[in-house]
Amino acid sequence: MTYSDVAPGSTEFLATVAARQLVGLRRVFAGVGLPTLAVDLALRTVNPNVELVYESGVCGAHPDGLAEGIADSVLVTGAEAVLSMHALFGYVLQGGHVDVGFLGAAQVDRFGSLNTTFIGDWEKPTVRLPGAGGAAEIVPNAGECIVVLRRHDPGALPAKVDFCTSPSPVRAREEDPRMVPPGHGVSTVITPLAVLRRPDKFGELQVSEVHPGVTVDEVRAATGWDIVVADDVRETERPTVEDVRLLREEIDTVRLYLR
Amino acid sequence: MTATIATKVTGEVTDKVTDLPAAIAAHVRDGMTIALEGFGHLIPFAAAHEIIRQGRRDLTVCRMTPDIMYDQLVAAGCVSKLVASFFASGSAGSLHEVRRRIERADPEPLEVEEYSHYGMLCRYEAGAANLPFFPLRSYAGSDLPKLNPNIRKVADPFGGPDIYVVPPLRPDVTIVHAQRADRLGNVQMWGITGAQQEAAYAATRVIVTVEEIVEDEVVRADPNRTLLPAHAVDAVVAVPGGAHPSYTHDHYVRDNDFYRDWEPISRDRARLLAWLDEWVHDLPDRQTYLAKLGASRWSELETGERA
Numbered sequence: 001m002t003y004s005d006v007a008p009g010s011t012e013f014l015a016t017v018a019a020r021q022l023v024g025l026r027r028v029f030a031g032v033g034l035p036t037l038a039v040d041l042a043l044r045t046v047n048p049n050v051e052l053v054y055e056s057g058v059c060g061a062h063p064d065g066l067a068e069g070i071a072d073s074v075l076v077t078g079a080e081a082v083l084s085m086h087a088l089f090g091y092v093l094q095g096g097h098v099d100v101g102f103l104g105a106a107q108v109d110r111f112g113s114l115n116t117t118f119i120g121d122w123e124k125p126t127v128r129l130p131g132a133g134g135a136a137e138i139v140p141n142a143g144e145c146i147v148v149l150r151r152h153d154p155g156a157l158p159a160k161v162d163f164c165t166s167p168s169p170v171r172a173r174e175e176d177p178r179m180v181p182p183g184h185g186v187s188t189v190i191t192p193l194a195v196l197r198r199p200d201k202f203g204e205l206q207v208s209e210v211h212p213g214v215t216v217d218e219v220r221a222a223t224g225w226d227i228v229v230a231d232d233v234r235e236t237e238r239p240t241v242e243d244v245r246l247l248r249e250e251i252d253t254v255r256l257y258l259r
Numbered sequence: 260m261t262a263t264i265a266t267k268v269t270g271e272v273t274d275k276v277t278d279l280p281a282a283i284a285a286h287v288r289d290g291m292t293i294a295l296e297g298f299g300h301l302i303p304f305a306a307a308h309e310i311i312r313q314g315r316r317d318l319t320v321c322r323m324t325p326d327i328m329y330d331q332l333v334a335a336g337c338v339s340k341l342v343a344s345f346f347a348s349g350s351a352g353s354l355h356e357v358r359r360r361i362e363r364a365d366p367e368p369l370e371v372e373e374y375s376h377y378g379m380l381c382r383y384e385a386g387a388a389n390l391p392f393f394p395l396r397s398y399a400g401s402d403l404p405k406l407n408p409n410i411r412k413v414a415d416p417f418g419g420p421d422i423y424v425v426p427p428l429r430p431d432v433t434i435v436h437a438q439r440a441d442r443l444g445n446v447q448m449w450g451i452t453g454a455q456q457e458a459a460y461a462a463t464r465v466i467v468t469v470e471e472i473v474e475d476e477v478v479r480a481d482p483n484r485t486l487l488p489a490h491a492v493d494a495v496v497a498v499p500g501g502a503h504p505s506y507t508h509d510h511y512v513r514d515n516d517f518y519r520d521w522e523p524i525s526r527d528r529a530r531l532l533a534w535l536d537e538w539v540h541d542l543p544d545r546q547t548y549l550a551k552l553g554a555s556r557w558s559e560l561e562t563g564e565r566a
Contacts, residue, residue, distance in 0.1 A: 070299065084452060093377075
């Protein structure tokens with residue numbers, strides 16, 4: 001197997017690492033952007049049995065082109081089912097049929113709570129982010145969630161998020177122990193420096209893998225809390241030449257998400 | 260509202276076909292709460308443009324994903340409040356007019372009432388089914404209930420854990436776009452059908468724009484495609500191409516170039532207003548809009564060639 005030398009912060013690297021998280025999982029609720037690349041790559045490499053579920057109601061998508069949004073017509077044509085959104089959110093997701101949700105965020109805290117609403121003060125935000133979308137449903141109800149971040153610094157990984165849009169089970173338990181959601185919450189965060197994992201449903205994110213050329217100390221310094229390093233921390237496996245070729249020449253030929 | 264429902268249920272069977280200026284003028288008034296739904300697909304752009312042309316003001320606009328269409332309505336000065344669950348537009352990125360209003364009150368503030376996607380859907384569901392609220396297993400531990408006091412927690416009367424509920428959303432008018440309808444207002448749509456059925460049944464009045472008006476037999480040959488029976492619809496308007504730049508499944512594909520080109524327009528308020536003049540105010544209707552777009556571009560979208 002020949003490994004590619006694409007930079008660890010590149011979209012190709014992040015998408016490949018993300019795709020490899022889908023080994024052995026079945027039903028994936030994917031958002032738009034980098035998750036679109038990752039699920040497509042996973043289908044072609046590590047897991048041909050992934051069932052792609054989109055919040056627009058599509059289940060079992062078989063797109064013959066790159067989806068430019070979660071309601072793109074390529075997701076509908078050839079799909080196994082198009083359900084009503086009420087069926088999708090109510091029965092498929094809240095009913096417990098989604099194994100893994102695939103999300104982006106502006107901020108992730110130590111327990112995996114996500115902020116996709118505001119940066120700064122709520123009353124007068126510095127940046128107005130897109131908001132909850134389906135993430136506030138996916139985090140509590142999917143079996144687990146994988147988050148991909150484009151940055152790794154204390155702003156993107158703070159001890160506490162500026163606004164908690166999609167809460168971790170830890171925050172749900174703080175509000176009311178009886179309201180703990182069925183899902184694990186965020187299990188994995190993939191950043192330009194490292195792969196962070198949260199093995200315990202009520203535990204903290206830990207440094208699990210560091211990308212080639214990155215040190216554990218660099219990851220700790222770039223994180224907004226004193227992050228624990230897993231005992232078995234190792235180097236992230238690079239994308240193969242074939243992974244990168246698939247992404248560039250077959251999946252994102254128009255370079256919509258690849259930069 | 261009761262009177263309207265009675266009319267829909269017991270009134271005479273009538274032809275509901277009208278034109279778009281008449282439908283908007285008859286049903287949409289300043290200060291109303293309106294919902295224009297369509298989740299990435301069947302977005303009723305032509306109807307939104309007619310609202311802009313007629314200069315409606317002070318509207319509360321509801322929509323799960325206020326994408327480009329609502330960026331345009333807000334920029335045109337039609338909107339005082341936005342009720343929504345996702346403030347961006349897929350590959351088109353940020354809605355800069357909406358962001359300017361929220362981040363800098365530029366040129367005016369915009370009131371926002373914010374939910375998650377399923378929260379918005381449950382609001383329409385409660386409105387449609389005449390329920391006092393609808394429960395969902397979201398929001399435990401979230402800051403959203405602090406931001407929006409309409410997201411409330413209630414005790415489960417059957418002894419389960421407390422659960423969050425959202426109130427019914429009952430728009431004065433819901434507007435949707437669909438593939439086809441008959442003259443009576445039986446509306447058929449397929450592909451991704453979003454929150455259209457819930458949002459329509461939740462509303463006092465419903466306007467539907469369609470690609471084509473078909474004979475009764477076409478509808479009756481395939482009744483499972485009817486998402487909105489005639490009793491739920493007040494006005495039907497034939498507006499071919501009415502969802503551009505979004506798409507209508509089996510008619511034309513999404514105009515991805517338009518979405519990609521929108522970001523720099525939206526970023527610059529002067530350019531955005533000039534765009535509204537050129538593509539909305541200075542054009543009488545969707546037919547001239549499509550003509551201005553150009554026959555070759557439109558025919559590529561109709562044959563499904565994706566950029």
